[in-house]
Amino acid sequence: MMGAAGQDQSTLFRGDDNELRLKDEKSVRGTPAKSMPAFILGDELADLAETDPRIVVATADLANSSRTRDFANRHPHRFIDFGIAERNMITAAAGMASCGLVPYVATFASFAAILGAEAIKTDCAYPRMPVRIIGHHSGISMGFYGTSHHSTEDLGMMRSVADLTVVCAADANQLRAILRASVDHPGAMYIRLGRGRDAEVYQDVPADFAFGKATKLREGSDLTIVTTGSQVHASLAAADRLAADGVSVRVIDMHTIKPLDEEAIRAAARDTRAILTVEEHNIIGGLGSAVAEVLVDEERIPFRRHGILDEFSLIGPPAALYAHYRLDADGVTAVARELLQKIN
Amino acid sequence: MNAQSHHADRRNFSVAHLADRAKFIRLETLRLTRIAGAGHYSSTFSAAELFSALYYAHLRIDPTNPKWEDRDRFVLSKGHAAIGLYPVLADLGFYPPSKLDDFTRLGSAFGDHPDMKKIPGIDFSSGSLGHGLSVALGMALAGRVAGRDYRTYCMLGDGELNEGQIWEAAMAAGHFKLQGLVGIVDRNQLSIDGPTEKVMSVEPLDDRFRSFGWEVTRIDGHDLPTILETLGALKPAGEGKPQMIIADTIKGRGVKYMELSLDWHVGNLVGADYDDAWSEIEAGLQPLETEKA
Numbered sequence: 001m002m003g004a005a006g007q008d009q010s011t012l013f014r015g016d017d018n019e020l021r022l023k024d025e026k027s028v029r030g031t032p033a034k035s036m037p038a039f040i041l042g043d044e045l046a047d048l049a050e051t052d053p054r055i056v057v058a059t060a061d062l063a064n065s066s067r068t069r070d071f072a073n074r075h076p077h078r079f080i081d082f083g084i085a086e087r088n089m090i091t092a093a094a095g096m097a098s099c100g101l102v103p104y105v106a107t108f109a110s111f112a113a114i115l116g117a118e119a120i121k122t123d124c125a126y127p128r129m130p131v132r133i134i135g136h137h138s139g140i141s142m143g144f145y146g147t148s149h150h151s152t153e154d155l156g157m158m159r160s161v162a163d164l165t166v167v168c169a170a171d172a173n174q175l176r177a178i179l180r181a182s183v184d185h186p187g188a189m190y191i192r193l194g195r196g197r198d199a200e201v202y203q204d205v206p207a208d209f210a211f212g213k214a215t216k217l218r219e220g221s222d223l224t225i226v227t228t229g230s231q232v233h234a235s236l237a238a239a240d241r242l243a244a245d246g247v248s249v250r251v252i253d254m255h256t257i258k259p260l261d262e263e264a265i266r267a268a269a270r271d272t273r274a275i276l277t278v279e280e281h282n283i284i285g286g287l288g289s290a291v292a293e294v295l296v297d298e299e300r301i302p303f304r305r306h307g308i309l310d311e312f313s314l315i316g317p318p319a320a321l322y323a324h325y326r327l328d329a330d331g332v333t334a335v336a337r338e339l340l341q342k343i344n
Numbered sequence: 345m346n347a348q349s350h351h352a353d354r355r356n357f358s359v360a361h362l363a364d365r366a367k368f369i370r371l372e373t374l375r376l377t378r379i380a381g382a383g384h385y386s387s388t389f390s391a392a393e394l395f396s397a398l399y400y401a402h403l404r405i406d407p408t409n410p411k412w413e414d415r416d417r418f419v420l421s422k423g424h425a426a427i428g429l430y431p432v433l434a435d436l437g438f439y440p441p442s443k444l445d446d447f448t449r450l451g452s453a454f455g456d457h458p459d460m461k462k463i464p465g466i467d468f469s470s471g472s473l474g475h476g477l478s479v480a481l482g483m484a485l486a487g488r489v490a491g492r493d494y495r496t497y498c499m500l501g502d503g504e505l506n507e508g509q510i511w512e513a514a515m516a517a518g519h520f521k522l523q524g525l526v527g528i529v530d531r532n533q534l535s536i537d538g539p540t541e542k543v544m545s546v547e548p549l550d551d552r553f554r555s556f557g558w559e560v561t562r563i564d565g566h567d568l569p570t571i572l573e574t575l576g577a578l579k580p581a582g583e584g585k586p587q588m589i590i591a592d593t594i595k596g597r598g599v600k601y602m603e604l605s606l607d608w609h610v611g612n613l614v615g616a617d618y619d620d621a622w623s624e625i626e627a628g629l630q631p632l633e634t635e636k637a
Contacts, residue, residue: 056489078489083519088478088512095482098460098468100413101489103482118472123479127460127469 039196040172041134042070044179045104049075052183054102058093060086066106066136067196090116093131094123102130102183108142109135109192113154117161124188125164132182134191138168139230139280140308140325141195143318152308156285158190159258165189165211166258168229173202174255177209185211194230194280195318201232201253214261220250223336224268227278228254228287234322235278237329238336247340257287262294269299274343276304278332283307302343306335357401359568363628365400365435366392366568370598370625372431372444377613380427380448384456386596386608388428390532390565391499394591397571398528399432404494407437410464416494417467417483421476422501422530423457424610430454430463438465474507476500477527481513484525484581493581497526503535505546511556517586518557524581527558527588530565532595536609549590558588565591566629594632598625603632 042057049055049071058080063069072079082089086107093103106112112135113120124131135154142149158166165187169175175193182189206215217232218239227235232253239249250272252264268275275295277288288305295303308325322328326335369392377383388395399405404416420429427447434441446452453462457471468479480498487494504510517525529549537543546552550560559579563570571591578587595609596602599621613621624630 056486080485080520082512082516085509085512085516087509088481088516091475091478091509092482092485092513092516095419095468095479096486096489097482098479099417099483099486099490101486119475119478122469122472123475 039067040175041106041136041179041193042067042072044176046071046074048179048183049078052102054100055183056080056096056101056103058082058089058103058105060084060089060105060107060111062107065108066134068106086111086116087119090119090131090133091123093133094119094127094129097124097129097131098127102132104132104134104179106134106136108149109138109151109154110149113158113190113192114151117157120158120164120188120190121161125161128163128187130185130187130189132189132191134193136193137195138192139194140313140321141230141280141318143321144315146315147312150313152280152282152313153285154190154192155257155279155281155287156289159285159290163187164258165256166192167211167256168192169194170229170232170253170255171198171201173200173205174209174253176205178255180205181209181211192229198230199233201236209255212256212259212261214264215253215255216250216264217253218249218251220248220272222248222273223340224250224252224272224275225278225332225336226252226254226265226268226275226287226291228257230280231278231327231332234327234329234332238332241329241333242336247336249336254287254291257290260290260294265291265294266298269295269301274302274304274339276306276336276339278327278335279307280327281307282310284310302339304335304339306332359572362393362396362400362568362572365432366396367625367628368435369395369428369431371622373428374613374618374621374625376427376430376444376447378618379445380456381612382456382610383427383612384424384610385427385613386602387422387425387501387530387532389597389599389602390593390595391422391425391428391530392598393566393568393571394499394528394530394593395428395432397568397575398497399436401572402575403497405436405465407433407465410438414492414494417480417496419468419476419480419483419496419498420458420466420470421479421498422473422504423470423476425499425501425530426454426456426458426470429458433463433465436465439463473501473504474509476504477510477513477517480525480527481517481520481522484517484522484586485520487524487581488522493524495524495526495578495581497528499528499530501535502529502531502533502540502546502549503543505529505549506535506544514553514556514558521557521583522586523579523584525586526578527553527586529588529590530593531590532593533604534595534606534609538606553588553590557585559585560588560590562590562592565593566597598629600624600630600633
């Protein structure tokens with residue numbers, strides 16, 4: 001695939017550089033590294049690239065954080081490190097896409113979606129270029145790095161861009177499904193990932209994954225929790241605790257924020273008594289707003305949006321932040337109980 | 345497809361013919377401005393000779409096959425000059441000239457800025473300044489990945505060089521040694537609020553691009569023999585320095601009352617303004633006032 005013969009690849013792409021070599025994978029808090037989303041990103045893309053010469057991968061000086069270095073090690077001539085220049089990376093990816101390539105560009109969500117928003121709108125979505133913008137370490141998952149590195153606005157911003165598919169991965173297996181389905185999906189796409197330490201939700205790669213088609217993980221009749229990405233696991237845990245109290249909770253993994261599975265929301269409004277949205281994002285603009293837009297148009301049902309309540313996050317370790325903002329199993333359970341008390 | 349042979353068969357156009365096509369570009373710009381009721385005519389007038397030389401004599405393109413994978417790419421980063429490019433593409437046969445008769449009307453493919461999804465021959469949509477060099481960088485990288493020998497050309501305005509993303513792209517092009525990337529700055533000295541050197545200075549342009557790893561040539565952007573010679577001397581795609589042509593031009597060139605004037609960036613031309621401009625352009629380029637003095 002390399003162009004003119006005799007080019008020194010190492011001067012063009014950094015994939016051959018020793019500092020990008022795969023380091024020993026470690027497990028994090030007992031979770032095998034291979035099950036965590038960020039840890040499979042580079043390898044899964046490298047697998048896909050084995051049979052698809054259109055796939056190229058880029059990062060903005062975050063080959064290690066995104067694990068795109070795993071791709072670089074296997075396909076050095078199709079890996080481009082743009083340095084700390086996110087807009088240039090996203091726009092250049094659109095240029096590459098216009099020539100027939102399918103670029104996956106990865107950086108922190110705050111810089112991919114928020115710094116890069118205009119390039120995503122103007123250069124990727126508007127000309128319908130098949131660029132996949134991967135925002136990893138989204139939400140408040142970067143903890144003590146602080147507000148500059150948090151992204152609790154990205155879903156709202158991305159969701160308002162026409163012709164852009166917006167999707168969140170709950171764990172490694174779902175990310176594999178997303179990446180496989182993304183290759184030939186028309187138009188531009190924003191893929192939101194957590195920090196790479198998300199606990200397993202899907203034991204296998206979900207075979208029935210489809211963009212725009214929500215996944216019902218639990219059936220229930222009292223309450224529906226509509227959630228996405230990093231909050232799917234906590235929401236399932238909350239549903240289990242509520243079940244122990246005799247409360248029947250439906251859990252919907254709304255992995256695709258846009259196009260939204262509106263029918264799944266309408267069905268929840270018909271079949272259950274209340275709806276709670278849970279997301280690691282400002283309650284303004286993201287999943288909660290998207291669900292509210294469907295409900296206000298078509299249904300009247302007790303409803304609550306849960307997430308970051310329109311504030312910039314405190315500094316702290318991620319686990320402490322999730323507890324503080326009630327975005328862990330305990331927190332989601334408590335919020336659900338508050339909603340149920342109001343309707344009983 | 346061999347680049348040299350293909351270029352050769354397009355280089356038969358005489359300077360007189362290219363000058364005539366530059367005149368055509370300016371007249372069509374006037375006509376389209378009148379249809380729309382507004383237009384960036386002066387930004388097109390500065391680029392008329394560059395458009396003419398590129399499209400009628402130099403670029404490796406095939407109007408019957410706009411998506412030809414081995415074609416040279418052209419990104420109009422200063423998208424507001426599209427009003428001067430649309431007539432060229434029609435003239436070359438990318439679409440019928442009559443398509444321009446409803447320029448900017450409701451539902452037209454042709455707006456003030458070019459849309460690649462609606463217009464054959466437009467390689468990338470533009471309008472937001474500062475993006476084009478990154479787009480072209482990506483196209484050049486794609487050529488390298490896919491092993492194709494096309495060149496990617498990007499026409500930049502001088503005012504948009506204020507945008508930081510231009511320099512991100514310039515840095516990357518030098519780093520990746522993309523010889524197949526060719527930048528052309530339409531250095532017409534003016535942005536909307538005034539002379540570039542008063543609004544936000546961009547000079548010394550030559551040194552700035554050289555320091556980012558580019559080969560830089562500075563030319564008179566209205567002198568067709570010089571433009572042709574410069575384009576003809578470009579190196580082929582491959583590993584080396586990206587190539588920058590800084591074309592010194594006159595904003596509004598061809599219409600005396602516009603030349604170097606701040607009053608004619610965008611708008612409509614009516615009455616004597618329109619008639620005078622038409623007859624001046626018809627008469628062909630005259631020496632600048634400063635040259636006659």
